[in-house]
Amino acid sequence: MTSARPAHRRHLLCALAAPLALAIQTGPSAAEPTFQPLLGSWGGSGTYRLQDGTSEKLKCDAYYTGSGSQLGIAVRCQGQTNKIEMRSKLTANGGALSGSWEERTYNAAGSVSGKLTEDRLSLAITGGVGGSMIVTYDKSKQTVAIATEGIPLKSVTVSLSRK
Numbered sequence: 001m002t003s004a005r006p007a008h009r010r011h012l013l014c015a016l017a018a019p020l021a022l023a024i025q026t027g028p029s030a031a032e033p034t035f036q037p038l039l040g041s042w043g044g045s046g047t048y049r050l051q052d053g054t055s056e057k058l059k060c061d062a063y064y065t066g067s068g069s070q071l072g073i074a075v076r077c078q079g080q081t082n083k084i085e086m087r088s089k090l091t092a093n094g095g096a097l098s099g100s101w102e103e104r105t106y107n108a109a110g111s112v113s114g115k116l117t118e119d120r121l122s123l124a125i126t127g128g129v130g131g132s133m134i135v136t137y138d139k140s141k142q143t144v145a146i147a148t149e150g151i152p153l154k155s156v157t158v159s160l161s162r163k
Contacts, residue, residue, distance in 0.1 A: 032094055033118045035071040037139055038064040046144070046158030048079065056080060060158045062144070069093065075144070077158065084156065092116050101125060129153075 042062040049055040060077040073088040083105055090099035095116050102109040110127010121135040131148035139162070146156040 033092075033116045035064065035066055035090075035092065035116075037119075037137055038071065038121075038135075038142070039066065040064060041163040042142060042160035043163050044158060044160035046077065046156060048077075048082070048084070048156045049154045050152050051154045052152070056082060058084070058156070058158065060160065062142075062158075062160055075158075077156070088112060090121075097121065097123065101127070103129070 040063075042064070044060055046058045046060055047055050048058055056079040058077040058079045060075060062076075063072075063074045065072040065074075069092045071088075071090040071092070073086070073090070075084070075086045077084040085104040086101065087104065088099060088101040090097050090112060097112065097114040097116050099112045100109065101112050106128075108128030110125060110129065112123050112125055112133075114121060114123035119137060121133070121137075123133040123135075125131045125133055125146075125148075129148050129151055131146060133147075134145045136143050141162070142160045144156070144158040144160065148154060
C-alpha cells in the first residue's frame with residue numbers, strides 16, 4: 001500500500017503539471033520587432049574618421065519613414081569640410097532585413113541585409129562600399145555606428161535624439 005501511494009502522488013502531480021507545461025509552451029509569443037520606435041525626425045552630432053587617422057566632427061539629421069514592414073532612412077551629416085548623405089530602404093521579414101542603400105555625396109550604392117530586434121538594427125552593407133551599420137535605439141535616443149572597408153572613410157559614429 002505504501003508503494004501505491006507515492007505512485008498515485010506522482011500521477012496526480014503529472015496531471016496538475018501538464019496544463020502548466022502546456023501553457024508555458026503555447027503561451028503568447030513575443031511580438032515581432034517593428035520599426036515604430038525609429039519613425040520620425042532625429043538630430044545630433046558625431047564624428048567620422050579616415051584611414052589616415054584624421055577625424056572631423058559632424059552635425060547630423062536623420063529621418064525615418066514607413067509603416068509595417070517597410071522603413072525609409074535618410075541621414076544627412078555636415079562637417080567643416082565634408083558631408084555625408086545616406087539613404088536606405090529596408091524591408092523586414094520577421095527579424096530579417098533586406099534592402100538597398102545609396103550615399104549621394106560620393107555616388108555609391110549597394111544592398112543591405114541584416115537583423116532587426118526591438119532595440120537594434122544590425123546591417124551588412126555591400127556594393128560600392130563594404131561594411132556594417134549598427135543602429136541602437138529607444139524611444140528618445142539612438143546611436144549609429146558605421147564601419148567601412150576599402151575606402152578612405154573608416155568609420156562614422158553619431159548620437160541622435162528625437163526632435
